[in-house]
Every structure is written in C-alpha cells, then in structure tokens.
Amino acid sequence: MERRGRIPVARFRTQEGKTRSRSRVRDPDYNEQDPETDLFTLLEDNIALKEENKALKIEIEDGKKAQTDLEEEKNKVCNELSDLKKQQLGNETQIKELTTKLNKISTERHALDKLHKMKIDKIDDLEHELQALQEKHKLLAAKPKPTALVHSAPIASPGLSSKLLKILPTLTSTEMESIVDVEPTATLPITSDLVERLVDEFQTLKSSMNAVELQLYEANEKIAELLENQHHLEEENETMRTENTNLTKVAKLLTENMKESVETSKKMEAALIKLKQRNDELNARTRDLTDGPPAPSPSPTTVKANEEFEQIKEEVESQNRDHNERIVEMKTLMEAAIEKNTNDELNTFKLKVEILEEELRKAIARAEHAEIELQKYKKSNSNISTNSLTTTFAQTEPLIITPTPTTTTSTETASATAPIAPLPPPPPPPPLPPPLPAKLIYNQKADVMPGGGTAFSDSIAAHTLQREKIIGTVKQQVQGAATGLDALVNEFKSGRVTLRRNRRKTRTNEALQEMFQVLEISQKQNRNSKICINMQF
Structure with missing residues (x-):
C-alpha cells in the first residue's frame, strides 16, 4: 500500500474490486486483514454522497424557483381576475344606467305621444268649427245685408268660447267678449279679424305639432343608439363572463398543482436532511478510522467467516438494489398510466x-x-x-341580318320556299356591352343547302356564334389595353381570379394558453420530484 498525502491508494486491486467498492455502501469492519481498503471505500462513498447531495440541492433550488414562478403567475392570474371582475361590475353599472335612461326616455316618449294626440284632437275640433263658421259666413253673405245687427241664434257656442279662451291665453277678457259672446241671446258678428285670428291659432298649433314630431324623431334616434350600445355591452359582458369562468377553472387546477408542489418540496427537504445526517455519520467514521489505533490482526477462521458474511451481504444488497430499481420503474410506469387518466x-x-x-x-x-x-x-x-x-x-329590337351580295338570292329563295318556324323562348341573356354596328354583327356566308336554300334557325345560330366571337375579341382587346384597377376588375369579371374569404381563426385567450402551459410544466416537475423522492439511495 502507498499513501499519497493522507488518502490510501491500493497497489494490487482488480477492476472487480473497484466496481464493487464504488457500487456498495456498507459499514466498515475493523476485524478485516487490510483496514485501509475499507477506509478507501468509505471515502469513495463519501464523495459519491456529496455529489448526490449537490445534485439534490440543485434540484431543490430548481423546485423552489419553479414554486416562486408559479406563485408569481398565480398572483398575476388573481390580479387579472380582479380586473375582469371590476370591468364586469363597471359594465353592469353602465347597463343599469342605460336601462334607467331607456325607461326615462320611454316615459317621456309616452308623454309626448299623449300631447301629440291631444294637439291633433284640438286641431281637428278647430278645423270642424272653422268649417262650420265658414258655412255660416257664406249663408250670411248670400242674404241681404241689414242696416242693424242680425238678432238671431248665436253662431258661437259656449264650448267654442271656452276652447278659444284656453287656446288664446294672451287675449284679455274684453277682447274675448268682443270676439265671442258667451250669452246665448247675444249676436256674433263674423268679421275678417276673427277668421284671421283663428287661422293664426291654427298655424301656431301646426308649428307646435311639428316641433313635437321632431322631438319624437330625436327620441327614437336616441333610443336606437342606446339599444345598440346595450346590445354591444351585453355581448362584451357575456364574453367576459365566459373568460372569467374559464380562468377560474384553470386557476383552481393551478392551486391544486401548487399544493402538490409544496408537498413534494417538503418531502425533498426531508430526504435532504436524511442524506445530510448520513453524510455526517460517514464523515465521523472516517475520522475515527484515520485517527484511531490500528486494529489487531484477526484469526484465519474469523477472516473466512467475515468474507462469507461480506459475500452474502453484497448479494443481498445487490438484490435489494435491483428490487428497488424495479420498484421505482414500476412506480413511474404506474404513475404515468394513472396520470393519463x-x-x-x-x-x-x-x-x-x-x-x-x-x-x-x-x-x-x-x-x-x-x-x-x-x-x-x-x-x-x-x-x-x-x-x-x-x-x-321591352327594349330589344328585331334581329336584322345583313347578308353579303352573294347570298341575297339564296336567302330570298329560302324565304319563299321554307315556311318560317316559330322561335323558342330565348334564355335570359347576360349583361352585354353596348351594341356594335350592323356590319360587324353578321358577315358570314350562309351555307347553301342541297335543296337550294338555308334554314332560318341555322342562320340565327351562325349569327349568335359570330356575335360571341366578336364580343370575345373586343373584350380581349379591352383587357390588353386596360391597366391597374381596370385589369383587376376585368379579371374578376372573367372568372379567372376569385377572392376567397379566409375563415376566422377563433383565437383562444392568451392568458388561458399561458395558464395551460404553466399547468403542464408544474405537472412535469411534480412527477420528476416524486421520482427523486421514491428513489432510495
């Protein structure tokens, strides 16, 4: 064994030993022959746990960032919902104000209608009374004029005098007495002044009636504008309600996902605390091994027993790891299958x-x-x-065929020999250009029949074909000469180019799209965090 610094390095180690030391994590045994190899494995496990701890810290930070982002988006959505509610309340208040205005205008309109009817009734009564007065005036004019006033039945009735008093408020009582006598015994001289005054009153009533009609027209226009505004506001209110319902539903789903993310973050913190505790324990054991006295040399029997025990332990640990990996895979598959439904x-x-x-x-x-x-x-x-x-x-002229000099005799013989058949009703003609001169309409030679003449129907068909050809050539010339908007109009009329109206792409709300994207992201993050928690390191 060699030492580089304080870390022991094994000289004679196989690849199997290296992979075994990296893959397993076990407690050190102080009764083994070479205690430094166990210390090396503990250091490697400690390094691996530190790396895993760093990865978990990074994942927890990412989860916290995602959580903060979700909270910010939730606050934004809540603010949008509050704004929408305020707008809805404002629309409702506007609708209420418009309804109150409509009710006021309708009441005013009814009152104006009643006034209009009253004025019309008054005018009709005055017209009848004027006619009666004119008839009486004619009768009096036909009779010889006496020197004194005619003492007869009164022309003006008390009802008429009261109406005149109501209609003419500017006149005084003395003037009214001079115009109309209320007493039945008195006489009423029909003068030109009285007739003029009645005509003036009639004109004033007509002017007031016109003013009332004008006011009615303006009121109707205002009512129509208010109804249009009310309809527009109701449509906006309906759209806002639908958006509000959709946003509230998606917001509920977001809150549920936020709760799940909070729970998973708590579980991740608990797992991190456990890993930290394990790391601290391993660090304490390594310190004890490096600083403590060397272990006594064990007996060969204990060495064999320990080796067998280690082999069994390694097999059990490998089986446990395989089972845990399979369990995690099965859990992920089950969660994926469940989350689909x-x-x-x-x-x-x-x-x-x-x-x-x-x-x-x-x-x-x-x-x-x-x-x-x-x-x-x-x-x-x-x-x-x-x-x-x-x-x-009604405007069509009879068909005039101007044959060429060679065909005059043939047409004359055909008209003499063949009887003229009745023509079928012509189809509805398309809109034609202005009529062309007679020389251009028909210049084709008639086909001579074996009998010596041509049928009238064949001549008409040839005439129509020639006419269509000439019209087509004229249109082509006009199209060639036309430029700009005229050329576009001609192309639209010919049918070569058609304007197709694109369908309206119904756009979903941008806020809804963003909320759905946030939902998908949060669900994915929750799945990944659950998988990390279920993994047993």
Whole structure:
C-alpha cells in the first residue's frame, strides 16, 4: 500500500474490486486483514454522497424557483381576475344606467305621444268649427245685408268660447267678449279679424305639432343608439363572463398543482436532511478510522467467516438494489398510466372541450346568419334579374341580318320556299356591352343547302356564334389595353381570379394558453420530484 498525502491508494486491486467498492455502501469492519481498503471505500462513498447531495440541492433550488414562478403567475392570474371582475361590475353599472335612461326616455316618449294626440284632437275640433263658421259666413253673405245687427241664434257656442279662451291665453277678457259672446241671446258678428285670428291659432298649433314630431324623431334616434350600445355591452359582458369562468377553472387546477408542489418540496427537504445526517455519520467514521489505533490482526477462521458474511451481504444488497430499481420503474410506469387518466387531465380536457363547444356555437350562429343573408341576397338578385329581363325584352329590337351580295338570292329563295318556324323562348341573356354596328354583327356566308336554300334557325345560330366571337375579341382587346384597377376588375369579371374569404381563426385567450402551459410544466416537475423522492439511495 502507498499513501499519497493522507488518502490510501491500493497497489494490487482488480477492476472487480473497484466496481464493487464504488457500487456498495456498507459499514466498515475493523476485524478485516487490510483496514485501509475499507477506509478507501468509505471515502469513495463519501464523495459519491456529496455529489448526490449537490445534485439534490440543485434540484431543490430548481423546485423552489419553479414554486416562486408559479406563485408569481398565480398572483398575476388573481390580479387579472380582479380586473375582469371590476370591468364586469363597471359594465353592469353602465347597463343599469342605460336601462334607467331607456325607461326615462320611454316615459317621456309616452308623454309626448299623449300631447301629440291631444294637439291633433284640438286641431281637428278647430278645423270642424272653422268649417262650420265658414258655412255660416257664406249663408250670411248670400242674404241681404241689414242696416242693424242680425238678432238671431248665436253662431258661437259656449264650448267654442271656452276652447278659444284656453287656446288664446294672451287675449284679455274684453277682447274675448268682443270676439265671442258667451250669452246665448247675444249676436256674433263674423268679421275678417276673427277668421284671421283663428287661422293664426291654427298655424301656431301646426308649428307646435311639428316641433313635437321632431322631438319624437330625436327620441327614437336616441333610443336606437342606446339599444345598440346595450346590445354591444351585453355581448362584451357575456364574453367576459365566459373568460372569467374559464380562468377560474384553470386557476383552481393551478392551486391544486401548487399544493402538490409544496408537498413534494417538503418531502425533498426531508430526504435532504436524511442524506445530510448520513453524510455526517460517514464523515465521523472516517475520522475515527484515520485517527484511531490500528486494529489487531484477526484469526484465519474469523477472516473466512467475515468474507462469507461480506459475500452474502453484497448479494443481498445487490438484490435489494435491483428490487428497488424495479420498484421505482414500476412506480413511474404506474404513475404515468394513472396520470393519463387522472382528474387533472380530464378537467383540462373538459375545459378545452367546453371552450371549443362555445366557439363552435358561435361559428354555427354566424353560418346561419350568413345563410339567411345569402337567401335574402338571392331573392333580391332574382327580383332585380326579372325586372332587368322585362326591361331588356321591352327594349330589344328585331334581329336584322345583313347578308353579303352573294347570298341575297339564296336567302330570298329560302324565304319563299321554307315556311318560317316559330322561335323558342330565348334564355335570359347576360349583361352585354353596348351594341356594335350592323356590319360587324353578321358577315358570314350562309351555307347553301342541297335543296337550294338555308334554314332560318341555322342562320340565327351562325349569327349568335359570330356575335360571341366578336364580343370575345373586343373584350380581349379591352383587357390588353386596360391597366391597374381596370385589369383587376376585368379579371374578376372573367372568372379567372376569385377572392376567397379566409375563415376566422377563433383565437383562444392568451392568458388561458399561458395558464395551460404553466399547468403542464408544474405537472412535469411534480412527477420528476416524486421520482427523486421514491428513489432510495
């Protein structure tokens, strides 16, 4: 044996002895032949335990950091929840204020309606009374004018005089007595002043009625704006409620995971304390071995018994280690299989499914709304197309075919020989460009039949083909000449390019995504920490 400093180094040691000394941890036996080899193994075990202790300290620090991060995120989530609750309360107060305003405006509107009806009734009564007065005035004008006042039945009734008193508050009682006599025996001379005053009153009533109608219109506009604002605020409130429910559910899961992480950290601290105690014990034993007296030389029988005992002990320890490793592996597999079916994952999946269901409902509602609008648009287009067809059929001119000089005789003979068949109803034509000159419309030579003439239907078909060709060439020329927006419009009309509306990507809330990520990270950390605790060093 050689000594380098204070650490003993064995000269004649095999590889098996080295691996055995590194792998096992056992108490020293002072009755062996070479006590320095046991001291060397103890030092190696001490170094290995120190390394494991450092690794555990690092893991515990990482767990503490993760715990602090989780607490910070939890505080952030709590702050967001409080902000959302405040916003919800503010929205509710705004909705209450809007409802109170709506109720006030509705009451004012009812009062204005009542006033409007009262004014209309008054105007109708005054119109009737004016008509009666005009008729009486005509009758009086037809009769010969006496020198004195006509003493007859009174034209104005007491009801009319009371109404005039209510309508004309500016006039004094003396003026009213001069206009209308309340006494039935007195006479009422119908003068131009009275008629003018009644007309002025009628005009004032009409102006007041117009003012009331204006106020009603403004009130209706305000009510419509308030209803739109209320609908918008209700939608925002619903979205905020859904986000609040989702955030509260995820926050509950986060709190449960935080509790689990706290428990695992406590277990890790307990395991660290045990390892420290074991390390201290091993350090004390090494000090005793280095400083104490040399052990006496044992007898050969005791040496053999000790060797057999050590072999049996090593076999038992190796079996225990294998069993512990298998148990840890089986536990990890069981935990992985259980965690796949745990309530946490089920809750997360349920939350995700609920969010997706809400998004699906919104998408279905949008699709139904779009289908209804599409049907309305189709109906309006069909009505427009029928109107345009009627106008085009009314404005179309009769077809005029201008044949070439070579085909004049053939067409004349065809018209003389073949009877003109009734044409089928033409299909609805597409929107055409302005009409071209007659020379461009038809310049094709008619195909001569074996009988000596051409059919009228064949000539019409040739005419339509030639017309379509000419229109296509003109469109191509226009498209070649067009640039910029005109070219884009022509491409859209031709059908080569179509604008496809992208679907709305329903975005999940960023806070929810972050919380789900934090949940996954915390679950992984809890699993790793549980595996480290279950390992028996």
